[in-house]
Amino acid sequence: MANADRIAGSDVFRPNLTGRHATGRFWQTAFLGATTVGILGLILLMLNIVNNAFGLVAYADGEDYLKYSPIPVEQLATSDLVVLLTNELSTGAINKLNAEQPLDTRSRSDLLALVFERILDREVVASSTLAEAVFNRQAFEADALAKNPDARFVFKSWVTTDFLTVPMSSQALFAGVRTAILGSLMLIGLTIAIALPIGTGAAIYLQEYADKSLINRIIETNIYNLAGVPSIVYGMLGLAVFVRVLEPLTSGAMFGATDTNGRTILSAALTMALLVLPVIIVNAQEALKAVPDSLRQAAYGVGATRWQTIWHHVLPQAIPGVLTGSILAVSRAIGETAPLIVIGASTFITADPSGPFSGFTALPIQIYNWTVQPQAEFRNLAGAAILVLLVLLLTLNASAIILRNRLSARRAN
Amino acid sequence: MTQALSSLPVTDPQDRHVDWAARLRRKPRPVETVVQGLLFLCGAISILTTLGILLVLGNESLAFFTDPEVNVFEFFTGTHWQPQTGDFGVWPLVNATLMTSAIAMVVAMPLGIFAAIYLSEYAAPRAKAILKPTLEILAGIPTVVFGFFALTFITPLLRSIFGEDTVQIYNNASAGLVMGLMIVPLIASMSEDALSAVPRTLREGAYGLGATKLETTVQVVLPAALSGLVAAFIIGVSRAVGETMIVAIAAGATSQLTFNPFEAAETITGHIARISGGDLSYGSLDYTSLFALALTLFVITLGLNLVSRWLVNRFREQYD
Amino acid sequence: MATTSHRLHFDQELHDLQDNLLRMASLVDSAIAHALQALADQDLDLARQIAIEDARINEIRFKIEEQCLLLIAREQPVATDLRAIVAALNIAGEIERMGDHAAGIAKTVLRMGVQAPIMPLIDLNRMADESRSMLRTALDACVKRDSELAQSVAWRDDVIDGLYQDVFRQIVGLIADDPAITTRAMYLLFAGHNLERIGDRCVNIAERVIFINSGTMKELSAGPDEHL
Amino acid sequence: MATTSHRLHFDQELHDLQDNLLRMASLVDSAIAHALQALADQDLDLARQIAIEDARINEIRFKIEEQCLLLIAREQPVATDLRAIVAALNIAGEIERMGDHAAGIAKTVLRMGVQAPIMPLIDLNRMADESRSMLRTALDACVKRDSELAQSVAWRDDVIDGLYQDVFRQIVGLIADDPAITTRAMYLLFAGHNLERIGDRCVNIAERVIFINSGTMKELSAGPDEHL
Amino acid sequence: MSNTPTLQKTIMTDSTRLKPLTTNAGTASEPSETAIAANHINIFYGAFKAIADVSMAVEARKITAIIGPSGCGKSTMLRAFNRMNDFVPTARVEGEILLHGQNLYAPGVDPVEVRRRVGMVFQKPNPFPKSIYDNIAWAARLNGYRGDMDKLVEESLRAAALWDEVKDKLKQSGLSLSGGQQQRLCIARTIAIRPEIILMDEPCSALDPIATIKIEELMQELKQRYTIIIVTHNMQQAARVSDRTAMMMLTEDGKRSGTLIEFDDTNVIFTRPKDKRTEDYVSGRFG
Amino acid sequence: MSNTPTLQKTIMTDSTRLKPLTTNAGTASEPSETAIAANHINIFYGAFKAIADVSMAVEARKITAIIGPSGCGKSTMLRAFNRMNDFVPTARVEGEILLHGQNLYAPGVDPVEVRRRVGMVFQKPNPFPKSIYDNIAWAARLNGYRGDMDKLVEESLRAAALWDEVKDKLKQSGLSLSGGQQQRLCIARTIAIRPEIILMDEPCSALDPIATIKIEELMQELKQRYTIIIVTHNMQQAARVSDRTAMMMLTEDGKRSGTLIEFDDTNVIFTRPKDKRTEDYVSGRFG
Numbered sequence A: 001m002a003n004a005d006r007i008a009g010s011d012v013f014r015p016n017l018t019g020r021h022a023t024g025r026f027w028q029t030a031f032l033g034a035t036t037v038g039i040l041g042l043i044l045l046m047l048n049i050v051n052n053a054f055g056l057v058a059y060a061d062g063e064d065y066l067k068y069s070p071i072p073v074e075q076l077a078t079s080d081l082v083v084l085l086t087n088e089l090s091t092g093a094i095n096k097l098n099a100e101q102p103l104d105t106r107s108r109s110d111l112l113a114l115v116f117e118r119i120l121d122r123e124v125v126a127s128s129t130l131a132e133a134v135f136n137r138q139a140f141e142a143d144a145l146a147k148n149p150d151a152r153f154v155f156k157s158w159v160t161t162d163f164l165t166v167p168m169s170s171q172a173l174f175a176g177v178r179t180a181i182l183g184s185l186m187l188i189g190l191t192i193a194i195a196l197p198i199g200t201g202a203a204i205y206l207q208e209y210a211d212k213s214l215i216n217r218i219i220e221t222n223i224y225n226l227a228g229v230p231s232i233v234y235g236m237l238g239l240a241v242f243v244r245v246l247e248p249l250t251s252g253a254m255f256g257a258t259d260t261n262g263r264t265i266l267s268a269a270l271t272m273a274l275l276v277l278p279v280i281i282v283n284a285q286e287a288l289k290a291v292p293d294s295l296r297q298a299a300y301g302v303g304a305t306r307w308q309t310i311w312h313h314v315l316p317q318a319i320p321g322v323l324t325g326s327i328l329a330v331s332r333a334i335g336e337t338a339p340l341i342v343i344g345a346s347t348f349i350t351a352d353p354s355g356p357f358s359g360f361t362a363l364p365i366q367i368y369n370w371t372v373q374p375q376a377e378f379r380n381l382a383g384a385a386i387l388v389l390l391v392l393l394l395t396l397n398a399s400a401i402i403l404r405n406r407l408s409a410r411r412a413n
Numbered sequence B: 001m002t003q004a005l006s007s008l009p010v011t012d013p014q015d016r017h018v019d020w021a022a023r024l025r026r027k028p029r030p031v032e033t034v035v036q037g038l039l040f041l042c043g044a045i046s047i048l049t050t051l052g053i054l055l056v057l058g059n060e061s062l063a064f065f066t067d068p069e070v071n072v073f074e075f076f077t078g079t080h081w082q083p084q085t086g087d088f089g090v091w092p093l094v095n096a097t098l099m100t101s102a103i104a105m106v107v108a109m110p111l112g113i114f115a116a117i118y119l120s121e122y123a124a125p126r127a128k129a130i131l132k133p134t135l136e137i138l139a140g141i142p143t144v145v146f147g148f149f150a151l152t153f154i155t156p157l158l159r160s161i162f163g164e165d166t167v168q169i170y171n172n173a174s175a176g177l178v179m180g181l182m183i184v185p186l187i188a189s190m191s192e193d194a195l196s197a198v199p200r201t202l203r204e205g206a207y208g209l210g211a212t213k214l215e216t217t218v219q220v221v222l223p224a225a226l227s228g229l230v231a232a233f234i235i236g237v238s239r240a241v242g243e244t245m246i247v248a249i250a251a252g253a254t255s256q257l258t259f260n261p262f263e264a265a266e267t268i269t270g271h272i273a274r275i276s277g278g279d280l281s282y283g284s285l286d287y288t289s290l291f292a293l294a295l296t297l298f299v300i301t302l303g304l305n306l307v308s309r310w311l312v313n314r315f316r317e318q319y320d
Numbered sequence C, D: 001m002a003t004t005s006h007r008l009h010f011d012q013e014l015h016d017l018q019d020n021l022l023r024m025a026s027l028v029d030s031a032i033a034h035a036l037q038a039l040a041d042q043d044l045d046l047a048r049q050i051a052i053e054d055a056r057i058n059e060i061r062f063k064i065e066e067q068c069l070l071l072i073a074r075e076q077p078v079a080t081d082l083r084a085i086v087a088a089l090n091i092a093g094e095i096e097r098m099g100d101h102a103a104g105i106a107k108t109v110l111r112m113g114v115q116a117p118i119m120p121l122i123d124l125n126r127m128a129d130e131s132r133s134m135l136r137t138a139l140d141a142c143v144k145r146d147s148e149l150a151q152s153v154a155w156r157d158d159v160i161d162g163l164y165q166d167v168f169r170q171i172v173g174l175i176a177d178d179p180a181i182t183t184r185a186m187y188l189l190f191a192g193h194n195l196e197r198i199g200d201r202c203v204n205i206a207e208r209v210i211f212i213n214s215g216t217m218k219e220l221s222a223g224p225d226e227h228l
Numbered sequence E, F: 001m002s003n004t005p006t007l008q009k010t011i012m013t014d015s016t017r018l019k020p021l022t023t024n025a026g027t028a029s030e031p032s033e034t035a036i037a038a039n040h041i042n043i044f045y046g047a048f049k050a051i052a053d054v055s056m057a058v059e060a061r062k063i064t065a066i067i068g069p070s071g072c073g074k075s076t077m078l079r080a081f082n083r084m085n086d087f088v089p090t091a092r093v094e095g096e097i098l099l100h101g102q103n104l105y106a107p108g109v110d111p112v113e114v115r116r117r118v119g120m121v122f123q124k125p126n127p128f129p130k131s132i133y134d135n136i137a138w139a140a141r142l143n144g145y146r147g148d149m150d151k152l153v154e155e156s157l158r159a160a161a162l163w164d165e166v167k168d169k170l171k172q173s174g175l176s177l178s179g180g181q182q183q184r185l186c187i188a189r190t191i192a193i194r195p196e197i198i199l200m201d202e203p204c205s206a207l208d209p210i211a212t213i214k215i216e217e218l219m220q221e222l223k224q225r226y227t228i229i230i231v232t233h234n235m236q237q238a239a240r241v242s243d244r245t246a247m248m249m250l251t252e253d254g255k256r257s258g259t260l261i262e263f264d265d266t267n268v269i270f271t272r273p274k275d276k277r278t279e280d281y282v283s284g285r286f287g
Ligand SMILES: Nc1ncnc2c1ncn2[C@@H]1O[C@H](COP(=O)(O)OP(=O)(O)OP(=O)(O)O)[C@@H](O)[C@H]1O
Pocket: E045, E050, E068, E069, E070, E071, E072, E073, E074, E075, E076, E077, E088, E090, E233, E258
């Protein structure tokens, strides 16, 4: 500033702009750094999952294939595989398999898997991560061969269509997540069905009807606090109430089901519903709060009743917010593990869940179980299952966003 | 205009035959009553939930504490938790819980707030439009995934840095660090909301007085958003304390009172998850002890929530 | 005011104000005519009628003043609107005083009673005709916001002044001839003076019209008492 | 205006406006005094001086009008403030016309030239004194917003009117005695007429003062031309 | 310009009747009909008395403005006329509001019905997020309108001086309009349910001067058929549009309740108010 | 009352000089000093030209009002004077703003320093959520103020006519004040860093009439030391407070850029504007 000294009184100020700008730049870097660390964490996490979901597998058969077939079983025709299985497995086992799906209608890969698993007793010798497979292949192969000189090596993607469509197995090579996916989907569907209407209703009550009476204030505070209660505590509640006390209802005994105890999808869904309810209510309340009061006044001012006002104006305005808030809350439930562990979701189950009263497993439970297994191949399975879970989650979130955009687009005109 | 106006019928106030009292009389509206009742029931369910939690936890805890094998005093002061041997001292579990939470907050708080500041004050709109959802994706990732990450990445990393002898396979440090990473987006998101909620006019006021961006941010915007930041912190702590899967996977299954983060030590939540995951018979001491632990957890998190709410209200009063 | 105005209501009121000015002027116009007629015919009834009429004119003047006051208080006029209202205030005052002048002539008639005039009223009638015409033109200029028309009014005042000078000289002559008629002659002189003043006031109105348009007051005449 | 006002700035301006009115009145006051003096002493220089002074008074009048216009345009006055400003507009007009009357007398002096007066000016001087006093009282009432004081001004106008009647009769008598002085006598009569009109205008000012206070115009005199 | 009467023409006409100012409220001589009347109204928020003993008879087919300093209870008073205060849980009204002799606060009176008869236009334009058409049709339908809806919509929009601007886009959202248009839409919506009285709480305070003048012009049209009560902070607006003005102020007894201190023709209030406080307020002086 | 000059007294005094109206801007004869000047300013938001070729020389120690219809670029123009537009990423300024001959938009000029010299008061009062004391002390300290802080705070508050109202509660939050007090606090805060020019963007539009008049009175005080530029929607306000008025309007070439159409003494603008559009605008007519 050329004529700065002309300004009266400016001599009492020494702005030191250079220093201040330098400090500013330093801290800006720090802020950017923190953000980068956060993003980096996410990237590492993803890489780690991918790293585990793919890799080299060393496997060996417990039985030599030559005992059953002159050529490697992989080269057998589909019909030969059926014959092989029928011959080698016990009648009971064959009947059970046929009950699930008749052998002759099964796909070739399905049959091959059965042969490997049941007849050849194929097992993993060692399993590597993607990084190992790429950067450290020799060492890995040497290690594996040291364990089992018959080991054969294959590069495997642990996420395959088989992985998605076959049920659970104790053999890592043949394990799939179909039951877990179905369990998760049913659980989440039921949870939405229970929690969404109740949550929205409660939010409407609190936002539109409740005066400042004691009971309403208690409800509000209570909901806020419930939102902060750890999920495992809900698990305990579910265990004590839904699994034990309400067993006749949740096991389906009241409706004639006989084969299960209280550890059913219904129990889990009820628990999950209670868990997400406070969040849904708070979200829905926010959505309702965002509807300007002027809109209500407008409706009242032309002689509308309270419910007419809510139903015709407030809810349509709030519904995109309510729905997205709810779906996001519920989609979080799809990853919730602790309460399911507590109420005792089965960890090993091969049968698809058949309805609300059946026992079930869920994706996060599978992941947890595989993660805590000491063998490396189960980590690979966990990685694959995580990928599936994340995709499911992303789908739910994306659908929530699409839904919101659709609804708000419709509302705009 | 006048033309149109006069063609529009209006209630004729001159009409002496109208019974105005009847016209204005209240009409019954059954729908209104029924709907309101139903909605109230929905709201009341939350009360039932709390009552349920209190009843269940209280009831079973009572059974636990009245068991001849258990000593309430020992529960709150004991330094050994060994159900098999009848040792029910909660401190090892609480200690591990606090340690993992503390590590988590040390990671999450600066990272979260710094990231929030960057997003809200510095990032160009386009960068923010990408970064914020990315962080929110991180917040939406199930905790079991973080547990997996802790066990399969952070633990090996720590071990390769500090040596396999120092760092056990299961350890609190790994669990805490990952928990911190998990909480970063939560805190960043909540803090960013709080910062963004500070009216633009306040920033303009500061700039208008010749403040630099940093001065505006740190000395004007941050204090104005303080209530939100504190709330974010406390919610973060509460989340860490109640977090189960990461510790269940990465922190280990040995309950021991240790202050070494590289050792395994089971947390409250981890213990509940591990024990309840197995087969246990209803009514056994193992079973009821879990409820006593859950009650402890519930009280801690409830306390944190109440404090956060109180703080938020207090600050809001001061600044509104 | 030719724009598409968004203050229709206000414009309507300005218009009403103008109408009221015109009505008032029209009353004064006939009052002058009647006054001269009464003077010519020694019509005492007509003269009395004019006095009554004058009271009404005064009343209208205060009504218009009140209208202006209300318009200022309620509509916060600025610029041309404000000048037009302030001008209306002034113009109403001028017209009212013209009415007083007509009434003054009428009173002269009453004072003189039924006596034959001491001289023919030719010049006085010409003064009256001229001043009435000036009044109409001035109001016309006002309605049309026509500065040139207003300017022309000012020039015409010279005619009246000239006539008045003639009347003055004539009367002095008459008195010199016959001092007995002094009082009556002076009454006639006052009638002339009144008409001269009416002309001056028309010039004042014209000045206000130019003021409305230009925003500045410009004196078109050197003042009313130039010839006294 | 005795309240703690929150429009100090505006009040200051109203005050300035009042001051300007007072200044203008004070100029007119001395103009009247000088006019009578010039008449008595046949002081042509003084008479010319008054004419020059009158131009200044006219100027001030338009300045005050502009002030009023600005105040209305800029401050949106209502109620008493507005009435005071509109009254100021009117009062400035009245004072200006008083100045004209004083100038009228001065012109009479110039027309008559250095001739001895045809009669003693006692009555005219009394009229002048009375009208000057009325002017002061009227302005005082205006400043003090004192309706009673204003009322008293109106009553005093009768004194002036009475004096004017006397002057009129005296002059008619003088002309009857000596028709040769008719012209000069008429000039004197016009001087009296001017003073009489000054009195009327003081009454008008008084009316405005009452208007400021009460909000309604009440005519305190039956009009200026009662005696013509 | 060409049809402006000039002196020449005027002189021809006999009528020398003074044209009254159209803003002039009916003079006292004209018998005035009361549309709605407050009778010793007290309004409380909890223990706080916001309105103390206000009585006022609002004349039919006139615009009545309520003015007064902030917080003196103008909005509270206005909302008492159609029981909008019912939505404030702590609010309590004592005294009577009489509409056709019926006390709106009598037990058994349906506030929903009251609000239909006494419509309201708010400070911020608040059209429903529906089409322009539905904004008007909704309320009419709600109140059981059985006639030709298209006609009603058109008439209401015409009455609100909005028809020409929107007739080609009735299906567009009401929110797509400008602020001033939105406010006129809200007025149209209110008109559509045929109230007798229209309450307006600072209807122009969110609008720019152009839109404000349009709404003011509209009000002048509307008062031919409706009784309008308007609350405004803007004294100039009250002066411009209203026929009658109610001046409210806080009592000076330390309780700070709002009370009516002067209620008269707007002409009187703005040129010669009787109360010193009114004078101070309208001339921008206080205290 | 007692010291009001009466005629008697006045006549005694010799001076018959006309008292000028104090609102009167300096007459043309008085040499005027330019405090800040815009020189062929164009402002763009992206490709949209919001301001087209505006030049205006703002006189020192005068109040300059910028008026004009909504959206004509008043705020944009005002914010150009202290580079507040820097915060709008799409905004771009062409032309010069000269402060003591120095172009504020020249490369190398530090906008932070510019904003200290050209202070700003905003539409909504925006005190910092700090104590009243710190609201003022903060910026002064930031800018390296070396003097007695208590004194500076007191002086600034006095200058903003707020001292008496807050002197006993300097430690209270600035947010605890009323709207009008908050706005005066913001003015005090600006004064404290001794700017030469104070920009005000509709500083009273969020305030009630009483608070508005107080701020207006304050501005009259301040102009003895500061140059003030105020944007206002309220024509009456511009008329009341300003010495000079700049009338802006959209160009009629379809591009809808804002431009300066008349810039003159406020007296002239409100009694005899030269431009027909100004006349229409100030008298509430448009079109
Ligand atoms: N819902 C409410 N609860 C409690 N007090 C209230 C409520 N609404 C208004 N008040 C109080 O009642 C008094 C009158 O308020 P009201 O809004 O009627 O005033 P107003 O004259 O309309 O003011 P403004 O001009 O600011 O709109 C105020 O003291 C206000 O604080």
